[in-house]
Amino acid sequence: MIEGLLPELEVIRKDFPILERTLAGGYPLVYLDSANTSQKPQVVIDTMVDHLERHNANVARAMHQLGAEASEAFEAGRDKVAAFIKAPSRDEVIFTKNASEALNLVANTLAWRGDLQVGEGDEVVITEMEHHSNIVPWQLLTERTGATLRWFGLTDDGRLDLSNIDELITERTKVVSLTWVSNMLGTINPVREIADRAHQVGAIVVVDASQAAPQLPVDVVASGADVLVFTGHKVVGPTGIGVLWGRREVLEQLPPFLGGGEMIETVRMERSTYAGIPHKFEAGTPPIVEAVGLGAAVDYLDHVGMDAIHAHEQAITAYALEGLQTVPGLTVMGPLDAASRGGAISFEIAGVHPHDVAQVLDSRGIAVRAGHHCAKPAHARFGVQSSTRMSSYLYTTPAEIDALVEGLHHTRSYFKLDA
Amino acid sequence: MIEGLLPELEVIRKDFPILERTLAGGYPLVYLDSANTSQKPQVVIDTMVDHLERHNANVARAMHQLGAEASEAFEAGRDKVAAFIKAPSRDEVIFTKNASEALNLVANTLAWRGDLQVGEGDEVVITEMEHHSNIVPWQLLTERTGATLRWFGLTDDGRLDLSNIDELITERTKVVSLTWVSNMLGTINPVREIADRAHQVGAIVVVDASQAAPQLPVDVVASGADVLVFTGHKVVGPTGIGVLWGRREVLEQLPPFLGGGEMIETVRMERSTYAGIPHKFEAGTPPIVEAVGLGAAVDYLDHVGMDAIHAHEQAITAYALEGLQTVPGLTVMGPLDAASRGGAISFEIAGVHPHDVAQVLDSRGIAVRAGHHCAKPAHARFGVQSSTRMSSYLYTTPAEIDALVEGLHHTRSYFKLDA
Amino acid sequence: MDLDSLYQEIILDHYKHPHHAGLRDPFEAEVHHVNPTCGDEVTLRVHVADGVVEDVSYDALGCSISQASTSVMTDLLIGKSVDEAMTIHQTFLELMQGKGQVEPDEDVLEDGIAFAGVAKFPARVKCALLSWMAWKDATAQSLDKEKA
Amino acid sequence: MDLDSLYQEIILDHYKHPHHAGLRDPFEAEVHHVNPTCGDEVTLRVHVADGVVEDVSYDALGCSISQASTSVMTDLLIGKSVDEAMTIHQTFLELMQGKGQVEPDEDVLEDGIAFAGVAKFPARVKCALLSWMAWKDATAQSLDKEKA
Ligand SMILES: Cc1ncc(COP(=O)(O)O)c(C=O)c1O
Numbered sequence A, B: 001m002i003e004g005l006l007p008e009l010e011v012i013r014k015d016f017p018i019l020e021r022t023l024a025g026g027y028p029l030v031y032l033d034s035a036n037t038s039q040k041p042q043v044v045i046d047t048m049v050d051h052l053e054r055h056n057a058n059v060a061r062a063m064h065q066l067g068a069e070a071s072e073a074f075e076a077g078r079d080k081v082a083a084f085i086k087a088p089s090r091d092e093v094i095f096t097k098n099a100s101e102a103l104n105l106v107a108n109t110l111a112w113r114g115d116l117q118v119g120e121g122d123e124v125v126i127t128e129m130e131h132h133s134n135i136v137p138w139q140l141l142t143e144r145t146g147a148t149l150r151w152f153g154l155t156d157d158g159r160l161d162l163s164n165i166d167e168l169i170t171e172r173t174k175v176v177s178l179t180w181v182s183n184m185l186g187t188i189n190p191v192r193e194i195a196d197r198a199h200q201v202g203a204i205v206v207v208d209a210s211q212a213a214p215q216l217p218v219d220v221v222a223s224g225a226d227v228l229v230f231t232g233h234k235v236v237g238p239t240g241i242g243v244l245w246g247r248r249e250v251l252e253q254l255p256p257f258l259g260g261g262e263m264i265e266t267v268r269m270e271r272s273t274y275a276g277i278p279h280k281f282e283a284g285t286p287p288i289v290e291a292v293g294l295g296a297a298v299d300y301l302d303h304v305g306m307d308a309i310h311a312h313e314q315a316i317t318a319y320a321l322e323g324l325q326t327v328p329g330l331t332v333m334g335p336l337d338a339a340s341r342g343g344a345i346s347f348e349i350a351g352v353h354p355h356d357v358a359q360v361l362d363s364r365g366i367a368v369r370a371g372h373h374c375a376k377p378a379h380a381r382f383g384v385q386s387s388t389r390m391s392s393y394l395y396t397t398p399a400e401i402d403a404l405v406e407g408l409h410h411t412r413s414y415f416k417l418d419a
Numbered sequence C, D: 001m002d003l004d005s006l007y008q009e010i011i012l013d014h015y016k017h018p019h020h021a022g023l024r025d026p027f028e029a030e031v032h033h034v035n036p037t038c039g040d041e042v043t044l045r046v047h048v049a050d051g052v053v054e055d056v057s058y059d060a061l062g063c064s065i066s067q068a069s070t071s072v073m074t075d076l077l078i079g080k081s082v083d084e085a086m087t088i089h090q091t092f093l094e095l096m097q098g099k100g101q102v103e104p105d106e107d108v109l110e111d112g113i114a115f116a117g118v119a120k121f122p123a124r125v126k127c128a129l130l131s132w133m134a135w136k137d138a139t140a141q142s143l144d145k146e147k148a
């Protein structure tokens, strides 16, 4: 018996209808692609269905009974998310369409007139292990404003290289944006330590918690972030919704992003004034049924317990790291001790391209991801163009890891690597 | 028997589970707020559930069987939408989070370096009957770039005042953006005529089809638009998804909007290059289950037939305009002949505030909207601050209109207007 | 939906015949508040002297609930000390946010108790609070000014 | 999932021992294509003279399917007239986009018929087409240059 596993794993698996699927050749689904998107428990699906079948209406603006029910359900989603990340105020929780929009919201609005405007001579600091969604928005911002983009490099074992932090984070730094947990290397970064350093120079700190929120208990204040984002579909919620949490002060200093709908206070043809947060950043009809589903999702995770989920992920990750070591020619990228990493493990197998690895695994019902995982620079750093990634979640069993490892041995023999 | 009604209206109503709802006091739901958001047929809900329970995975990037199924279902949504609006190419169909984001995408990117960049001395022309979502983005663009915002006024009967078109649309005009059907006045605008004029001066034409797409057969090319947007939740689809169609040439000229995820061709820390359309404008995980639901929604509408739906709307609207005239002190805003308008009817009742009208109607299960309907300038034009709006759709029956009219008579007596 | 619990006679009376309507001099602060959802607006002035609410004058556009609430508020606050007025404000706020579970105190709220029913209609609570929020804002501004 | 229909021996042979690999002079056009989804890349040069594909040279990074496809392509195209090569290109494209329903023509495609199975794996079609698309692009550029 592996320590740390969720005690009622079989009960939890029953909550996820897709895990009953069988695939081509009669293989049961072994879903090891949760860092890409998570599966959805029945309660999330049912809550969304009930909303659509019984309570559907537009929110905020509708004064009728359905409108009141829909608004209440939607805003309850906000309350649940606020509780999930321990936000000091529910108004600091803004719904976007995904994590990428949330990051772009910040980067895009920093280009415009306002207290936090970024311009020539200013610097933005990111890291070499970011997801493209935390690189490209800052490239666009710095290219468009004449500011400079800088970044932390990586050590050989896949951690942030903080040795030159004092050269990187200086009086010129206006923003430091980094991922909490890497979606490729699995590395858990010392977010608080970096945030403290950034605050000393007056920079704002943006934390990409897309991979952290599914796996770790999140406390936005304790994290040191000024802005923290994550995405609904990776926390057993639906697509079409992301979360941007920001300190009130910072959100109030940012100019509006998208204009229209309910983000206004008053509109005249000549000029408009804007609503307070969160509405200021929620132009147009929000993701209503998605917020309802996301509320059910974080409730579900809270019910299982984020500490327990974290322990489960670590136990599975440790078990997987062990199993992967039995495969000849396999190299894991990123830290090798499970305690300092999240549940995504990217690896290479000498002599087989990642696509071919994924293809052979898929023929046995095992779903992993192959490619650059939207982290090309991190791959380039390790001199590879792509990798195979397995990623677990609260429904992952040791038996599934066994199937993966066996599948990898089979892959090697399929491609006659020992011949 | 009223001519033009959908022949199988009772069958259609059975497709919408929420129409079985009873509300406080045992009243059956009379949903006359479809211009705000439409109700969802069972087939849309079931298609989404099936996707979540059996085919959920991330798209594009996933090479496993679930990933292939999810990608196919998602891209089939794009094909269906392309067919629904007769887009010359599926690649010209971009999924956004709602119509508001689609409008902002265009307005926001026009601020940046590119062939279509808007700057000082340039003019953007809108109209006084726009939804806030087609006003505020252009205010932000013109304020931020030093360009000038101009607009068409309205005639007393709620149509565009085209008398000064030659003064408004000039060589300085870079963009003309207007609604096809007004969400407040119901007016159907001569989009093609205005587009032709705009094209003579080399301006691009943006058409807000948020109220048109649910009600009229849309042919993007015939409309004269360079860009046309609408929103999923008003065409019996889910929230969390909107559509931006653009002519390939125009879309290729616009710089990227949101950066990250799959919108890239290649990413290096120093610089990135971008994917072609549609992906260039779809940063991050797209609204997957929403696209699947939207595909089912437009299929449903196509199956009923947009011509038939349009005829139904016109029949119901004519019937409603007639009924409303029996209410003393009631004034309809906008055109009075059903043939030249959509299915949203805003009105005032002398002596009762719109909120109070809506409240009394709600106590009888009748859901209408009261307020400015995100069209403050149009209200200001008619010297009112708010109005009551009824809006019908393919499931609306003449009996529901009767209930509304009776409810309005009751409202007047409740507030003792004849005393 | 008990409509009559929302539209009490007192509310309809104040709506038809609002008290203290119009904008008057002197005043130390003027604010303009809107309910972004529905567009209801109020322009409101306060005249505070020696810690007493000497006058509250207004120009308001809105529904019966928001109009009546403004009228009742002026009845309640004019002539009171700022401290007393703030207490009344707080009591009214609690009534409105009580989801219909709070028993209104007639000694403090007088005609304001008629709004107890409004608290059961979440969409209308904003209407009832519009001018109260404006008054608080204006009063805070006038006190700031005094200090400066 | 019939893996063997995807990974034909011919494909694995070309993967392990690619033909015509490396970048060579002379060339009229060089292009760089990537598959944004997975990051597979190819840099490809064409040398066209008197309407004949004299050389196709390349530097490619990618999976077995994309590597083998590049190798097979060079075998098929080098030495053909540009017109013939375009016809072969079109035939291969139709095979790949045929969802496994198209019967491959061995006379035209030679080793390329081994890719018939790839057409049944939608996610891999892009891999097989990467260098073919690059070749078409490069050839179009070289012809444009010639005209200019
Ligand atoms: C004419 C018009 N334009 C734009 C919109 C905005 O749509 P959404 O709120 O879905 O962004 C609406 C609906 O609210 C509308 O009626």
Ligand SMILES: Cc1ncc(COP(=O)(O)O)c(C=O)c1O
Binding pocket: A035, A036, A098, A099, A100, A101, A131, A133, A134, A179, A181, A182, A183, A208, A210, A211, A231, A232, A242, A374, B261, B283, B284, B285, B286
């Ligand atoms: C670390 C990280 N950041 C950002 C994202 C982007 O999330 P989304 O695609 O939902 O916008 C992802 C997931 O794809 C991620 O893993």
